[in-house]
Amino acid sequence: MSTLHAKAAEAYLRNDDIVVRHDKTFFGVRQKRDNMAQALPEWEDLREAASQIKKHTVTHLADYLEQFEQNATRNGIHVHWAADAKEYNDIVYDILSDHNVKKVVKSKSMLTEECHLNDNLERRGIEVIETDLGERILQMMHLAPSHIVMPALHVHREAIGDCFRKWGLMNDLRPEDIPEDPNDPTFLTYVARLHLRKQFTEAQAGMTGANFGIASTGEVVVCTNEGNADMSTSIPKLHIVSMGIEKLIPDYASMGVFQRLLARCGTGQETTVYTSHFRGPRPGGEMHIVLVDNGRSQILSDAEHWQTLKCMRCGACMNTCPVYRRSAGYSYTYFIPGPIGINLGMLRDNRQYSDNVSACSLCCSCDNVCPVKVDLSTQIYRWRQQIDSLHRADATKKMMSRAMSFIFGHPRLYTRLVGSLHLARWVPKCIMNCRMNPWAYGHEMMKFPPKSFHQTWKELKPKEDENEHKG
Amino acid sequence: MNTKDKILGRLRQGVREQFDMPDLSTLHPITFPDPVAQFIQKATTTAGARLIELPTGADLNQAVHEAYPQAQIFASNLPGIDVQLNPDTVAEARELTAVDVGIVQGCIGVAENACIWVPQAMKEKAICFASENLVILLQRQVIVNNMHEAYARISGSEEYFRDYKFGTFISGPSKTADIESALVYGAQAARSLTIILT
Numbered sequence: 001m002s003t004l005h006a007k008a009a010e011a012y013l014r015n016d017d018i019v020v021r022h023d024k025t026f027f028g029v030r031q032k033r034d035n036m037a038q039a040l041p042e043w044e045d046l047r048e049a050a051s052q053i054k055k056h057t058v059t060h061l062a063d064y065l066e067q068f069e070q071n072a073t074r075n076g077i078h079v080h081w082a083a084d085a086k087e088y089n090d091i092v093y094d095i096l097s098d099h100n101v102k103k104v105v106k107s108k109s110m111l112t113e114e115c116h117l118n119d120n121l122e123r124r125g126i127e128v129i130e131t132d133l134g135e136r137i138l139q140m141m142h143l144a145p146s147h148i149v150m151p152a153l154h155v156h157r158e159a160i161g162d163c164f165r166k167w168g169l170m171n172d173l174r175p176e177d178i179p180e181d182p183n184d185p186t187f188l189t190y191v192a193r194l195h196l197r198k199q200f201t202e203a204q205a206g207m208t209g210a211n212f213g214i215a216s217t218g219e220v221v222v223c224t225n226e227g228n229a230d231m232s233t234s235i236p237k238l239h240i241v242s243m244g245i246e247k248l249i250p251d252y253a254s255m256g257v258f259q260r261l262l263a264r265c266g267t268g269q270e271t272t273v274y275t276s277h278f279r280g281p282r283p284g285g286e287m288h289i290v291l292v293d294n295g296r297s298q299i300l301s302d303a304e305h306w307q308t309l310k311c312m313r314c315g316a317c318m319n320t321c322p323v324y325r326r327s328a329g330y331s332y333t334y335f336i337p338g339p340i341g342i343n344l345g346m347l348r349d350n351r352q353y354s355d356n357v358s359a360c361s362l363c364c365s366c367d368n369v370c371p372v373k374v375d376l377s378t379q380i381y382r383w384r385q386q387i388d389s390l391h392r393a394d395a396t397k398k399m400m401s402r403a404m405s406f407i408f409g410h411p412r413l414y415t416r417l418v419g420s421l422h423l424a425r426w427v428p429k430c431i432m433n434c435r436m437n438p439w440a441y442g443h444e445m446m447k448f449p450p451k452s453f454h455q456t457w458k459e460l461k462p463k464e465d466e467n468e469h470k471g
Numbered sequence: 472m473n474t475k476d477k478i479l480g481r482l483r484q485g486v487r488e489q490f491d492m493p494d495l496s497t498l499h500p501i502t503f504p505d506p507v508a509q510f511i512q513k514a515t516t517t518a519g520a521r522l523i524e525l526p527t528g529a530d531l532n533q534a535v536h537e538a539y540p541q542a543q544i545f546a547s548n549l550p551g552i553d554v555q556l557n558p559d560t561v562a563e564a565r566e567l568t569a570v571d572v573g574i575v576q577g578c579i580g581v582a583e584n585a586c587i588w589v590p591q592a593m594k595e596k597a598i599c600f601a602s603e604n605l606v607i608l609l610q611r612q613v614i615v616n617n618m619h620e621a622y623a624r625i626s627g628s629e630e631y632f633r634d635y636k637f638g639t640f641i642s643g644p645s646k647t648a649d650i651e652s653a654l655v656y657g658a659q660a661a662r663s664l665t666i667i668l669t
Contacts, residue, residue: 042500189650201565267648277632301487
């Protein structure tokens with residue numbers, strides 16, 4: 001019995017071209033991150049500072065949240081508290097319906113994804129337009145994000161062009177405006193620009209996430225390259241911010257540390273194009289911040305896993321992960337893939353999302369790139385130790401483990417078995433490599449040497465002893 | 472008990488060990504022998520902006536018009552600049568989506584990443600984003616080495632966030648790589664950025 005991740009990855013791996021392209025794309029981002037890290041002599045000090053600031057903040061989170069609320073309220077912002085996804089969705093709906101909002105433009109937020117806000121609002125008659133280009137493409141194609149920062153890189157330009165044509169986005173263009181390659185990324189981006197800029201002027205409300213909340217000033221910071229969060233909040237008069245409570249940092253001194261790490265780690269840029277600080281409503285407008293718990297306070301009380309709260313969702317752990325790069329986002333059963341997604345999924349529901357803990361080779365690369373030093377691979381290892389007690393262990397592997405532990409516990413039996421392994425050399429290849437043998441899956445069965453290591457060692461050892469005596 | 476108290480209660484109960492805030496003064500962020508040169512280099516390469524070094528006494532209006540000879544609608548609330556629209560007096564922010572060139576004042580430049588601190592100093596901040604092209608005026612003496620220095624300046628000053636509760640760092644024109652990682656300038660906001668260094 002394989003995990004759902006393994007099965008989905010197996011299907012994904014059937015198309016070499018797609019896998020190689022995906023792998024190269026994200027390893028390219030990882031390499032850009034490396035260039036950024038190497039260009040700063042203080043890189044490791046920055047990571048350590050970021051980790052310590054987050055450890056400090058999440059272990060003083062109640063105090064900082066109170067300070068944040070106080071300052072934000074003083075700035076004229078309405079602050080709301082949501083214990084779970086339902087309460088969050090209701091609060092947002094109430095604000096929007098109080099203002100008679102029919103259409104809302106929205107910049108990227110994994111929190112709204114986590115709470116299924118879009119479906120919820122659409123069901124209640126409010127049109128939601130994603131304005132990050134990647135997110136908008138996925139929304140039009142009815143697809144989920146495959147990565148938390150670069151959500152649509154798995155979709156190819158031809159499919160995007162077809163989607164735009166199907167939606168009529170090119171209807172107003174003159175034939176001479178359409179280039180020779182009608183799926184040219186520059187042209188498609190221009191088409192999306194015209195479409196989205198129209199949406200900004202039609203919407204009655206703008207929604208953003210928050211990359212950071214600053215307690216000492218009561219403001220939120222949103223980072224984008226496209227400027228879509230700014231467009232969404234500069235034209236409509238109502239601004240609603242959705243913020244997970246763990247996004248808080250103490251002050252401006254901390255902000256310097258995180259601003260410098262976020263884009264460098266996430267996309268390998270020195271900065272995002274826009275780093276926008278919202279400290280209150282725009283003139284004649286209204287600003288709301290919804291602080292969402294939805295399981296985060298529970299994570300804090302988990303002695304082994306509380307440090308996942310340090311995560312700032314840069315996506316660096318996915319880009320470096322050899323399993324993510326070769327199995328892609330949809331192979332995971334939780335909506336956030338990669339090392340951080342494996343952990344967040346288990347914290348959300350350790351039975352429902354346990355299929356992802358196999359998606360790790362324990363190479364620990366994620367630990368080394370994480371800007372806030374979340375011990376991702378150690379945590380995945382810990383989850384694996386619990387798999388059996390959660391009744392989610394693979395029956396075949398469990399049986400093999402039992403058999404091996406019996407054999408290793410009986411040295412004589414072990415020696416005899418090892419001594420006879422070379423006989424396997426005489427088993428015909430077709431039987432050895434049959435599907436029944438899990439060790440011959442995806443490659444040929446290994447060849448056993450004529451002598452075991454122990455035997456060889458014993459034969460060599462006396463010579464060494466003689467040498468020692470001579471010395 | 473209301474939701475806020477419930478969340479705060481759970482957070483206070485859940486903490487096992489509290490950690491101290493680190494001493495950030497021991498962090499030695501990168502500095503440059505010539506921050507202005509570094510800023511210009513970053514702005515015109517990775518950030519993808521154009522940069523004009525304006526000699527003292529040169530005509531600002533002329534420089535802006537020369538930078539965008541095709542443009543028809545200019546917008547700004549800065550004194551001495553000829554414009555068709557003013558972000559302080561437009562009836563609706565959406566009018567500013569028709570602007571060809573918006574001109575705003577930057578207050579801090581950051582050498583390490585070509586970020587420019589643009590505090591909101593106009594009624595409609597849409598001018599900074601909705602304009603097809605953006606011009607930011609910046610004095611060379613306000614260029615600092617890194618983001619730590621920039622944030623220290625902002626938090627140490629009374630002038631920002633006083634009249635309007637918004638400020639943004641802008642580094643280059645709006646861009647995206649969401650379609651097959653191909654870098655394209657001009658996603659949703661300004662398609663080009665010209666920095667005029669005085």
